[in-house]
Amino acid sequence: MQAAKQENTTLLDVSDLKMYFPIRKGFLQNVVGHVKAVDDVNFSLCCGETLGLVGESGCGKTTVGRCLIRAYQPTGGVIQYRNESDQTVDLAQLPESILKPYRRELRMIFQDPYASLNPRMTVLDIVGEPLVVHKLARGKELEDRVAVILRKVGLRPEYMRRYPHAFSGGQRQRIGIARALALDPRVVICDEAVSALDVSVQAQILNLLLDLQAEFNLTYLFISHDLSVVEYIANRVAVMYVGKLVEIAPTTKLFSAPRHPYTEALLSAVPKPDPRLRGNRIILEGDVADPANPPSGCYFHPRCRYAKDVCKVEQPSLREIGEKHSVACHFAEELSLSGMP
Ligand code: SF4
Numbered sequence: 001m002q003a004a005k006q007e008n009t010t011l012l013d014v015s016d017l018k019m020y021f022p023i024r025k026g027f028l029q030n031v032v033g034h035v036k037a038v039d040d041v042n043f044s045l046c047c048g049e050t051l052g053l054v055g056e057s058g059c060g061k062t063t064v065g066r067c068l069i070r071a072y073q074p075t076g077g078v079i080q081y082r083n084e085s086d087q088t089v090d091l092a093q094l095p096e097s098i099l100k101p102y103r104r105e106l107r108m109i110f111q112d113p114y115a116s117l118n119p120r121m122t123v124l125d126i127v128g129e130p131l132v133v134h135k136l137a138r139g140k141e142l143e144d145r146v147a148v149i150l151r152k153v154g155l156r157p158e159y160m161r162r163y164p165h166a167f168s169g170g171q172r173q174r175i176g177i178a179r180a181l182a183l184d185p186r187v188v189i190c191d192e193a194v195s196a197l198d199v200s201v202q203a204q205i206l207n208l209l210l211d212l213q214a215e216f217n218l219t220y221l222f223i224s225h226d227l228s229v230v231e232y233i234a235n236r237v238a239v240m241y242v243g244k245l246v247e248i249a250p251t252t253k254l255f256s257a258p259r260h261p262y263t264e265a266l267l268s269a270v271p272k273p274d275p276r277l278r279g280n281r282i283i284l285e286g287d288v289a290d291p292a293n294p295p296s297g298c299y300f301h302p303r304c305r306y307a308k309d310v311c312k313v314e315q316p317s318l319r320e321i322g323e324k325h326s327v328a329c330h331f332a333e334e335l336s337l338s339g340m341p
Helices: 061-068 100-105 123-133 139-152 157-161 169-181 199-216 227-233 251-256 261-268 275-280 309-313
Strands: 010-025 030-046 050-054 076-082 088-090 106-109 187-191 219-224 236-241 244-250 319-322 325-327
Touching: 010 061, 030 061, 030 219, 030 244, 050 061, 050 227, 061 106, 061 187, 061 219, 100 106, 106 169, 123 139, 123 157, 123 169, 139 157, 139 169, 169 199, 199 227, 219 227, 227 251, 236 251, 236 261, 244 251, 244 261
Parallel strands: 050 219, 050 236, 106 187, 187 219
Antiparallel strands: 010 030, 010 076, 076 088, 236 244, 244 325, 319 325
C-alpha cells in the first residue's frame, strides 16, 4: 500500500501562501474589503514527518489545510508539491481539470466524526466512494479493498453494511480515517481530528494515526488548538496568529523554550497536573484581532505584555533565530520566556 521511506525529502514547500475572502456589501454586492484568513504563510513538510499547526479558533489553520487540498483556490503564493513521479508541481496554480490525481495523494480527515459522515451511506459506501470516484475498484474487489482498510483502522469488516449511527464517536473517526486512507495518500491533513472525542478515545485515535504513519510512511499536517495533543504527535510545531505564522520549531524546543510571546501564552494555558504550576497562567487581554482589519505593526501588539513602540508600527517578519527555529518577533533574542516545565 505504500512507497518506500524517503525521510528528509521535502514533499510540500509552501511559500507566501495567501487566502483572502472578499467582503461584499450592498445591493450590487460590491467588494468593500477582504478577510485575510491566511497571509504570507511559509513552511515545508518533509516526507514521513508530522507538523503540528496550532493557534486559537479563527486564526486560519483550517484554511491553510483547505488550500493544500485545493478545496480553496489560494489568492496567492506557491504550494510546491513533489509528486509520486518525483516531479515538482505548484498545487496553488494547477487548473481544476488536472487536480484529480493530487486529490488522491493529499487527503483530509475532518474534525467532527458525526457531521462528516453521510448518515444515509453505509460504511462500504463511505470508505469505497473515493475508490469508485477514481475508478480504482468496484464490485467484489471494492468490498475486499474496503475490508482491508477497515482492518487497518481497527474496525471489523463485518460492519461494512452498517450506517454511521450504529458506531461510537471513536469508531466514526476510524471510518473517517479509513476514507482518507482508501486512496493510499502520501500527505494527510488532520483537521482537529481528535478534538470532538473523549480523552480516552483521543489517545486511541492518536496511537492509530502514529501506527498508520509508521506503516505507510504518511506525512501529516496536524491542525489542532490543543497543544498537549500536538506535543504528543508532532515532530515540529507551527504557531499561527491572525493568518500569519509567528513561530515554527521542533516540538521539544518550542515547548521548552518558546521565543514568541503568543506561544508562551498558549503554553501557559495548557492544563497542568501540578497545582503549584497552575498560578503561572498568562491571561491574554483583549480579543483576537480581526483579520479583516488587523492592527498596525505586529498583529499581536495590543495583547502582548512585552510590546514596545516599534511593535505598533513595524510588522516583524518570520526569521530564523536558531536551527530549524523561526520567529516573527522584534525581540525574539532578548526576551526571556517561559516554556513548559
Ligand atoms: Fe510582542 Fe512586539 Fe514581539 Fe509583537 S513584536 S510579539 S508586540 S514584543
